[in-house]
Amino acid sequence: MRHNIGIIGYGIMGKIRHKAIDEIKRGNVIAISEPDPAHRHENLPNLDHESVIAHPDIDIIFVCTPNFLNKDLTIRALNSGKHVFCEKPPAFTAADVKEIREAEKNSGKKLMYGFNHRHHDSIMYMKEMIDSGTYGQVLWLRGRYGKSVTEDYFNQWRAKKDLAGGGILIDQGIHMLDLFLYLSGDYDIVKAEVSNLYWHMDVEDNAFVILKDSKSGRVASLHSTMSQWRHLFSLEIFLEKGYMVLNGLITSSMSYGEETLSIAKNRSTAPAATWKDEVVTKYIDNNSWRYEMNHFLDAIESDVPVKIGNSEDALKLMTIIDDIYAQKDF
Incomplete structure (x- = not known):
């Protein structure tokens, strides 16, 4: 099974994800959304964020944007009926992650976060x-x-x-x-x-x-x-x-x-x-990018929970980060 994929944010991480998708041969990137001309892909349509999210032929969205966009784009993509892979951090706070988890639950779609180190x-x-x-x-x-x-x-x-x-x-x-x-x-x-x-x-x-x-x-x-x-x-x-x-x-x-x-x-x-x-x-060898992609697509195709890098993991992590930032004194 080959999935149609849209990538929002086509800088370093967007390109890395695209390369891994091509290597495992289980999906096709059919559109990107990238405002910076230096990062655009010559052979792919470059659409605005909403057009990628609403694209009728896309079933998976990769969110590879600056951090402040992660929460909003993830929720919008889930609400649009897409599976979502989002880079870290999932959001700025644990409260944000709880909002995302509610959208995930309502959508019935898979959500995975790019905690890539687990896959080394x-x-x-x-x-x-x-x-x-x-x-x-x-x-x-x-x-x-x-x-x-x-x-x-x-x-x-x-x-x-x-x-x-x-x-x-x-x-x-x-x-x-x-x-x-x-x-x-x-x-x-x-x-x-x-x-x-x-x-x-x-x-x-x-x-x-x-x-x-x-x-x-x-x-x-x-x-x-x-x-x-x-x-x-x-x-x-x-x-x-x-x-x-x-x-x-590596x-x-x-x-x-x-x-x-x-x-x-x-x-x-x-x-x-x-x-x-x-x-x-x-x-x-760094196999982590391919392992990560396969884990995500396996969860989608077998309709099983994401085991590594799921939203529960994200919530636990951001709860700790909230506690850490609460103690900073500047």
Whole structure:
């Protein structure tokens, strides 16, 4: 079965989604909506947003726009009887997500969010091993996700609170928070320090976050930053019987370094710790975009719930982000 697809927003993410759709050969992009001439596709009709949403031949809408448009376009597309795939963040607040979920329920259509990191082979393997119980329960997690930006960032929509909804946390840190929830479960206690000490923009340049699950005592810590002065991705998970450490993430620019997963069971003999029995796997292919598209289309064609990146996941995530931003002091 091949679906007719419309893409609203044809910048970097719109093009990435189009490429993945073409690669899996399960859909045809028949129209886009992109106001910037630099991003238009020569061989596709470029329509206004409403024309794509109302197009009688389109059954799936991809929302790949600046953040402030995500909620409205998602609701309008669902109300128009289309399945919707929307990039992160789903909206600016948890209350917004609740409105979206109501439209989703009334439409009977599928809605999925682009929390792409869940679909990396390394993350999928970590999830499999955690769920297997081989290493026992998760005790704590530590995530660091950072990048460097230059002064031209001030001219981008991501630097404007009314367009982006927030800074580095909602831009990049949201992925790490999502992985915390995906790999270890829910958290009900949130403590945070959110600052803009260097760039002095409308939005934060650093977020330091501590999460705790009051039932299990499990703790997760996040540092999300745009004053890292280099790109960095690091996710560490320590369990009762071992650990998993993922450093680097495959991207088109490879600016985060090689995607390398190190796993070991308890292997330290006091007083000296050794590393000789650590299993190290380097991932060289990024299959995540195709996996993500297949997951979404499988849910549509089989009429089953979206399991990864659904609106319930989005609500839990935005509830935590609400709590974090409530604690910022600038």
